[in-house]
Amino acid sequence: MASTTPEALEAEIAQQTAIFNELRLNPEKAETLGSLDDVKKSLGDLKKRLALAKNAGKEKKPKDKDGAQAQAQDATKKERLMLKTAKGTRDYSPAEMFCREHVERIVKDVFTSFGGSCLDTPVFERKDVLTDKYGEDSKLIFDLKDQGGEELALRYDHTVPLARYLAMQGGNNTHSKLWQIGKVYRRDNPVMSKGRMREFSQADFDISGVWDPMVPDAEILSLICTILSKLDVGEFTIKLNNRKILDGIFEVCGVPAEKIRAISSAVDKLDKSPWSEVKREMTEDKGLDPAVADKIGEYVKHKGGPELLEKLLADSTLTANQSAKEGLGEMEILFRLLKVYQVVDKISFDLSLARGLDYYTGIIYEAIVAASAPPGFNSANAFAAAPTTEPAQAPTSKPKSAPKKLGDEEPEVDESQVGVGSIAAGGRYDHLVSAFLAGAAGVKLGSKEAKKIPSIPCVGISIGLDRIFALVWPKWVERGARAKETMVYVMSAGDGLLDERIGLVRDLRAAGVKADFLAKNKPKLAAQFAAGEKDEVPFAVILGGDELRQGLVTVKEQRWELVDGKKAKIESTDKGTQVKRSELVEWLKKTPTWQEWVSQKWS
């Protein structure tokens, strides 16, 4: 029966909105919840019917109330609170956090394995610290309101605050390996289901200081390969290039000096667009001679391993260029070191990789996994269709349908056409710390006055934890992973025994056993089992008055298995084991179940 009263319709709208939000975050739930399109349509219908019902109500009820009252009610309706998180942000539920904590634990463990120490900087910075660091992306910075005092903005990444921190250390501690894990902020268009958020977590690792060539660079590449191998993200590739080689190629091909950064940013789009489109941007939008563009196209289509390096080293036009020569020399050393680190097979030397940020000065890299590419686009084929035919399925940055508005939801993006993108990226930035030092001294980097400014070169990587979560979480759901660490649920068979239950829980916790109980005076045994089962607790400990007086408790082990995608308790005929209360902790810790759980089988 279709609802007709405004109240009933509002309740239904609230319910459908909840489903809509759930589907946006977890598109895979469409099987049980219905498709996003259907839910949207149903929401639209409901809202129309609500508007009609309200008008009908107004026509019917005018005599029940005077005008003032009716207006007051309208005002109340307008003030209705939107129960939601800000656009591009989300809550992470306990089950999701259990997965995220697992990911973070692995990342931190590798960070410290590689000699890293933790740094923490504030979530907001003085605005001038962020100014002139991000090129045209500066428009994405979240500013704080001027409430008197300093101009402030939310941090955009960890790299710039790290450089500010290193600059504040002055000449000290210039040799460092620092890691940071925390949230950063960008006013970008969010695609929530792919982990593209306005608030997102990045894990950074950076090495600063003057070392011998390419040794820290190789450490960082070994680090990211180690982390991605340990996380359940599937096969991955590290795309690798060098700004010095890229700049050399542009010079050799005849790109005018003032156009190099603009052409570089066009090349950077080759992971999302075919060559024909990139060439069009270079020539039509950026005024490059088509013959020059074609020469660039010949170079940037190359990708491979050390054999590509050999080929480029044999290219005498290229090696005659100072910048390219330097870059190729660096790559030779790097590939030798990567062999020692046993990660060469993970590396794809890719001349089309350019990276957006201006501050990179040497090698640059991006980690991608098969699952992270947008569907219908295979970057290996970017050149296959060029230059004469435009592939019909190539996604563009525009959504296929014009943006519509649903309530005050954000304009829609066709999420099925968006990939997770790179899950980690970084490079060498040799001048960022010096730029801060020069700024503080009031001189311009590169000027005569700045020659006493110390050089603190850096190389680092940022790992996108939300994108990794977007890849790992569906597998957790599939495996039916647990979301709590509680090991024991203490219950009473008979007369409530609240004090006795609390007493045992207290003793267990004091002995390092994570334990819980139902906070009721006289709960039924079935309710207590149900509560313990909700948490998938492996041990149920049952207290009975008579037993307790003999110093005994009953322990039942509980196991779960996945049945049709849902966790189900394996019913056993086990009536439980009587154990001395005084020996319970020792007994529990000796069971195979305990050993299994503490060896982190659950994570």
Place this chain on the structure above:
Amino acid sequence: MASTTPEALEAEIAQQTAIFNELRLNPEKAETLGSLDDVKKSLGDLKKRLALAKNAGKEKKPKDKDGAQAQAQDATKKERLMLKTAKGTRDYSPAEMFCREHVERIVKDVFTSFGGSCLDTPVFERKDVLTDKYGEDSKLIFDLKDQGGEELALRYDHTVPLARYLAMQGGNNTHSKLWQIGKVYRRDNPVMSKGRMREFSQADFDISGVWDPMVPDAEILSLICTILSKLDVGEFTIKLNNRKILDGIFEVCGVPAEKIRAISSAVDKLDKSPWSEVKREMTEDKGLDPAVADKIGEYVKHKGGPELLEKLLADSTLTANQSAKEGLGEMEILFRLLKVYQVVDKISFDLSLARGLDYYTGIIYEAIVAASAPPGFNSANAFAAAPTTEPAQAPTSKPKSAPKKLGDEEPEVDESQVGVGSIAAGGRYDHLVSAFLAGAAGVKLGSKEAKKIPSIPCVGISIGLDRIFALVWPKWVERGARAKETMVYVMSAGDGLLDERIGLVRDLRAAGVKADFLAKNKPKLAAQFAAGEKDEVPFAVILGGDELRQGLVTVKEQRWELVDGKKAKIESTDKGTQVKRSELVEWLKKTPTWQEWVSQKWS
């Protein structure tokens, strides 16, 4: 020799500013760095001399440049970047983070021991979610700039976002034990050395849902006692009261209903001010009859344990009041449960505790440690000097000297007169989640329309991690605690052996051994030892060409001790042990040193 050129003076000012900042954060360093006052004075002098020197320069140099150039230079000077964090925020260095991570690990472990699951909410919320939640403290909320879209603000605590999250779950998951750890934001006057910041970390634990009376409340009090016992904060006390009793007292004493919250907030100041001052506020500022104030004074001076409860239960005037009777009944149950939890000795039933926030509806509590009180004020004596004499040393909220400005530093607070304050606090808030649900339904809580809104009562606690850090950190410094987890430093005795060092480091890391090396091609052995010693690495592994060809490496164990407050390596005559490279991991893990470190002796 005193500097005279502007450049030299600026360098000196930069140096003194660094010392000034260091002293603000670590007042105990005054012994080595000199007193804060001296540094301030020296900075003032330097700035005067710089102004003079610059004027002198201008007089001398006008003919060197034309006007435009001079102006350009002035503009450059003005744009000089301030290398600092925003007011009330700070970086945490690696050594400090090592200590903070240790604190967090303990807190999280207890949270999960008590059956908690982790929740994460965004750092900013839609502004209307925070509106009307914090009373007059709402002025301290950090707003984001309106850049188009929603009105946003940084979260002020974890409690309101948690309530918003629970409300968004609707009728589901109302029974929960959730913990959150993260940063919250208040535009308050910071006192950095005492952990009073504008950005600070709170660890919250909250239990939601309808349970039997006082069981969740007792769980929370057991939780905070467990955590504080495990942290190195010294002796602590939990001040405990109940809003229902306090409101009953006010009613019984004759406080008019509309003045109850204002009088309650005056009582809340008894931990910082003597009774005489609180009475003055009640009568002069808030217009209370002095006779009523004196009656309140008689009640709120009481503190104690279960015996105080007995005394109040025997007070027939009080028990005739409905609210007081309810509150006293709750306290009877609570004290019984706290005995079972074995924490009664930590509790001080304190009728002067009122807590600032409006949303508390039942028990309220604050954890304090001896070290957290401001000097010269013993709250036990608040009544001793009252009502006729004002104790001379009682600190007021105003600094003793009028605020001065130093550059663009914040106005000074006399930090020696400020205590750390409470290190954890909370209470029961039974209507906050319902208020969100009512707001979303467009009805007013308490109205007839709101009677279908479900009730989701909560009780919780917030732990101030920065304040705990401010107490724990000096002890870490004193003990000379380590700041890194690296176990092995791999070195070469002879010919560089970079590839061999990297190869061994790679193998060690892959086997779970945290290892590092010096990123140089041919470093001197002394430089490698120095680098390893900086990290206090327990094992030095030395490679030599001849040895390596025989499959051997040399291991030297290293130990440190505190000498005059500084870590010093214990020089040993040990020439090291030759170990097979293939058996190195196994060998390391069997040493007593390894066992010591992995058993977290270092934390």
